[in-house]
Amino acid sequence: MARTPDSALGRFRELLRIPTVSLDPDDPEADGSAFVRFRDTLETLYPAVHALLEREVVAGYSLLYRWRGTDAASPLVLMAHIDVVPVVPAEWDHDPFGAELVGTSDAAEVHARGAVDDKGSLVAILEALESLVAEGFTPSQDVYLAFGHNEEVAGDGAQAIVEVLRARGVRPSLVLDEGGAVVEGALPRVVVPTAVIGVAERGVMTVHLTARELGGHASTPPREPATARLARAVLRLHRRPFPTRLVAPVRGMFETVAPHTAGTLRHVFASIGMTGRVLVKVFPRLGPELNALVRTTAVVTELTGATGANVLATSARASVNVRLLPGDTAASAVRRIRKVVGDPLIEVDVVSASEPSPVSPWSGAAWERLVAATRSALGPDVLPTPYIQLGASDSRWFTEISDHVYRFTPFHLTRGEREALHSHNERIRVGSWLRGIEFYRDLVRAS
Incomplete structure (x- = not known):
């Protein structure tokens, strides 16, 4: 399967079309077929990852992958969540599960529920790893992928993954989940784009x-x-x-x-x-x-x-x-x-x-690794900075097994794109999403 920007975008759009709306936690009979379809589609679209990495299903629909490195100690954990919030189709300018491409070239936008929150990160992570596996790269430390299935309803998926890792004695040196982004104009009179990296969440x-x-x-x-x-x-x-x-x-x-x-x-x-x-x-x-x-x-x-x-x-x-x-x-x-x-x-x-999460340090090896990947993939003019994550995420559960938990979505997001999260017309620019893939490649290669 060709790994080009166009084919990566095609895979992204295919996964966005699967309506993995969060299941009702109070309904034991809730239909999880979309999550099964999503899981099966991942296996088809990312054959190298699924041939090499170990995968297990946790808590019904959450996914935990392990890429064995040369050393099992101090692994890297990359997080994202599979579920998306519901939609009111009449409020959208485009089909919320159509993954329509609007515009042309690098300025084109993909309109879909989950484009940013959080399939944007999930698919970018898999694109990065698929290319690295195909190149024959082996990380120096284990890499885990933790994809929860019910983050949007404060469900048990990520908690269950943490319990699996805790039982195996896994203590990550770096955990990265969704959170801040590369923004401009969010801080008054700041003249450079800032990569706001959550070191804690409320x-x-x-x-x-x-x-x-x-x-x-x-x-x-x-x-x-x-x-x-x-x-x-x-x-x-x-x-x-x-x-x-x-x-x-x-x-x-x-x-x-x-x-x-x-x-x-x-x-x-x-x-x-x-x-x-x-x-x-x-x-x-x-x-x-x-x-x-x-x-x-x-x-x-x-x-x-x-x-x-x-x-x-x-x-x-x-x-x-x-x-x-x-x-x-x-x-x-x-x-x-x-x-x-x-x-x-x-x-x-x-x-x-x-309760509010513990505060992770914004100095030391884990922080510098994030800073290096941010500058190399997203631009040398981008300024990484600590930040308080305003919303809650699945990462809060990982503070029980790691002292270095960060929250950063590696995309340049405009104010309009940020405001569309959990609202209508959620979207991401293609060029911004592709640069996010490079961020995850650089972060893993720094292991």
């Missing part, structure tokens, strides 16, 4: 706020119905966000970009030890991404009430999505939410909680 919680009452007919409402009490609690939570603060990885990020920043901000960032307290108060006004870097966030995502338009709610509930900045905990967040809501009749219940 914790994630779901909290329910519930107000209760006796119910009855809506024609005779009480003085303070449950819905009004809940609305007041929601507004209080919105109007009193968590305080801003500067965590070490964010401080490191601005110290790194300071020499590449225009105007007076160069000196402000370089002196962030002194200016940080002022900056963290300004950042929330500059956009949601900067806001999320400097505070724990809490936002109401779901509201439920009565069963009919003329019925009083016996209970009204708000679901709050909380993302914990390192240094905060689930317990401290609940204490603050109760204090801010200030109403003992509002029940505050934690539905699920995952």
Whole structure:
């Protein structure tokens, strides 16, 4: 099978057309046929990988590959996830599972659910390894591929893979999962493209706020119905966000970009030890991404009430999505939410909680290996920098077996491409995706 950019793109599009939408974790009868088809198609499209690497299926549909190197100690783990989030086809300009090619040449875009999140990385990893195996390359250390099947629903695939590796005594020297990307314009007045590499990720919680009452007919409402009490609690939570603060990885990020920043901000960032307290108060006004870097966030995502338009709610509930900045905990967040809501009749219940991850170092051999691959494959002008991963990923489970867990998607992504994740019109530019393949080749060859 020819390994050319055009054929690589063809394989990518073929895999994007398989609708591996996350399975309902509460439905034991959920149809996993798309995941089986995806697995079988990988075997067909990447024969060299499947002839040489050991593959096993974990937790039903997750995949773990092992490429034996000359030394089994201190392996490299490359992660991605197979599942994608659901789509509303009417919102898309192109078929979300058509993998249509829009435009021409290097500027062409592939439009499809999963183009970036996360089949872009998964297929780029396999393209890189298929070419290296075909060349006869043998890594100096073992290389594992860990492809979870239910990352988007916080499922058990990656956890199960970690348990397999832990039982075998595997302790990776470097784990790389999806995360930051090569961006421009995301940081104010920074004049070079930055490769923001997640050295930690925020914790994630779901909290329910519930107000209760006796119910009855809506024609005779009480003085303070449950819905009004809940609305007041929601507004209080919105109007009193968590305080801003500067965590070490964010401080490191601005110290790194300071020499590449225009105007007076160069000196402000370089002196962030002194200016940080002022900056963290300004950042929330500059956009949601900067806001999320400097505070724990809490936002109401779901509201439920009565069963009919003329019925009083016996209970009204708000679901709050909380993302914990390192240094905060689930317990401290609940204490603050109760204090801010200030109403003992509002029940505050934690539905699920995952603490912030440990912080991986942005120095040393593992970090320098990422930096070298970034510069060699993505451009010498690209500036790698530490970063707090704003969303949760499967990589958080790997912190149990490795001290060097990083989150980086090796593609140049525009603001529009980033905003399309989990939304309509998800897409990636062909040239950006092809450079990502080279990144994974360089990262593996550095072993």
